[in-house]
Amino acid sequence: MDQENEINKKFQKELNAGTASLVLLSILSRADEPLYGYRIAKLMDSEDEGAPMMKQGALYPVLRSLHSSGLLESYVDPSVSGPPRRYYKITDAGLETLKTWAQIWDQTKTFVDRALKGRHHV
Amino acid sequence: MCKNVSEYLAKLKKELGQSVDRALIQDALSDAETHLRNALDEELSKNPDASEAMLLSPLIEKYGTPNEVASAYRTMEPHISPAPARISRPGKRSLLGKFFGVLTESGAWGAFVYLVFAFIPAVIFGGWALFAGLVSASMLVFIIGLPFFGGYLLSLRGIALLEGRIIEALLGVRMPQRPQFFQKSPGWWGKFKALVKDPYSWKALVYFVLLFPLGFIYSAFFSLLFALSLSFALSPVLELVFRIPLDLAGDNVFTPLWLLPFVCLGGLLLLPLTFHLAKLFGRLHGRFAKSMLVRK
Numbered sequence: 001m002d003q004e005n006e007i008n009k010k011f012q013k014e015l016n017a018g019t020a021s022l023v024l025l026s027i028l029s030r031a032d033e034p035l036y037g038y039r040i041a042k043l044m045d046s047e048d049e050g051a052p053m054m055k056q057g058a059l060y061p062v063l064r065s066l067h068s069s070g071l072l073e074s075y076v077d078p079s080v081s082g083p084p085r086r087y088y089k090i091t092d093a094g095l096e097t098l099k100t101w102a103q104i105w106d107q108t109k110t111f112v113d114r115a116l117k118g119r120h121h122v
Numbered sequence: 123m124c125k126n127v128s129e130y131l132a133k134l135k136k137e138l139g140q141s142v143d144r145a146l147i148q149d150a151l152s153d154a155e156t157h158l159r160n161a162l163d164e165e166l167s168k169n170p171d172a173s174e175a176m177l178l179s180p181l182i183e184k185y186g187t188p189n190e191v192a193s194a195y196r197t198m199e200p201h202i203s204p205a206p207a208r209i210s211r212p213g214k215r216s217l218l219g220k221f222f223g224v225l226t227e228s229g230a231w232g233a234f235v236y237l238v239f240a241f242i243p244a245v246i247f248g249g250w251a252l253f254a255g256l257v258s259a260s261m262l263v264f265i266i267g268l269p270f271f272g273g274y275l276l277s278l279r280g281i282a283l284l285e286g287r288i289i290e291a292l293l294g295v296r297m298p299q300r301p302q303f304f305q306k307s308p309g310w311w312g313k314f315k316a317l318v319k320d321p322y323s324w325k326a327l328v329y330f331v332l333l334f335p336l337g338f339i340y341s342a343f344f345s346l347l348f349a350l351s352l353s354f355a356l357s358p359v360l361e362l363v364f365r366i367p368l369d370l371a372g373d374n375v376f377t378p379l380w381l382l383p384f385v386c387l388g389g390l391l392l393l394p395l396t397f398h399l400a401k402l403f404g405r406l407h408g409r410f411a412k413s414m415l416v417r418k
Contacts, residue, residue: 037157065201084156
């Protein structure tokens with residue numbers, strides 16, 4: 001049972017590694033204003049009706065990776081009550097990349113769906 | 123089960139271990155602290171009577187256990203490595219190729235630019251560390267000087283982060299991208315004591331005081347080497363075509379014709395040598411900066 005759980009966790013982790021960037025770009029492209037990490041995590045939670053697909057702590061290194069690739073821009077705003085917050089905004093390059101990634105995702109989804117349906121006919 | 127944010131951060135630090143870059147550890151701790159404190163503040167405003175431990179448990183469940191979060195940071199780290207380190211990966215080359223190939227390496231150019239312009243952070247950061255330090259320390263004789271001195275130590279953390287970003291961009295050394303916080307101490311006196319007791323406040327001070335002379339030495343040395351190598355390499359064109367003497371001794375004498383090829387060759391060798399030296403000094407300075415500005 002534990003081994004099965006480990007395998008499922010590993011599969012979920014591998015899936016998340018690729019899709020997290022796409023989901024974060026998508027959320028930031030729809031936002032009217034720059035968002036900080038905790039707010040993005042809350043938005044992801046609200047869009048996820050079932051169990052969360054990924055842990056909130058895994059978002060931050062992905063945000064940093066997108067930022068270092070030039071797909072996001074950011075600034076720090078000191079918060080009155082707590083630590084300073086880093087706000088993220090999608091760049092023009094990020095919007096272009098999102099379009100391409102969305103197409104790649106559609107193709108991947110179609111391919112996987114076909115493969116999963118075909119499974120019953122083998 | 124963690125009773126408070128500090129306990130969670132300590133566990134996360136332990137999970138990240140000694141093998142990962144200390145700049146990554148600071149980033150991961152900073153992200154976790156910002157997130158959990160923001161979340162905790164929001165939950166506390168809804169349930170003012172609830173204990174921190176009770177509210178923290180579901181927040182950690184969503185954020186991830188220290189083990190899960192450490193694993194996520196380790197996985198993503200190769201995608202966030204400093205720019206020059208990512209671009210500058212020379213393949214197998216002959217000895218001659220290695221010697222002259224340094225001129226095509228972005229890492230060497232980054233180090234060269236940092237060292238030539240090192241007088242700028244030396245003036246701004248080093249100057250601030252020295253003169254603002256002297257002023258705020260002299261104000262300590264009055265009780266009103268305490269907040270000024272605390273503010274000065276805090277400002278060193280800010281410029282340490284800024285210097286780190288410059289070092290990462292130009293020297294390719296992974297430095298923290300997030301500021302280091304210190305635990306939520308009650309009141310300004312608690313914060314002041316935490317700042318004064320933290321050895322990294324003093325290490326940053328020593329670093330910036332040393333940067334003041336070091337920056338000028340780097341700039342003078344590498345500008346001189348660059349100017350010499352260019353003027354030697356171009357000496358045949360300068361002297362024979364434009365009739366401009368090298369004039370090193372200031373006596374307006376032209377180089378003898380038979381010596382010109384050797385001077386030119388010397389310049390052509392000195393230029394890559396300057397960049398090799400810049401790489402070496404850049405690496406050493408990067409290590410020094412990391413040991414002084416980034417928490418272990």
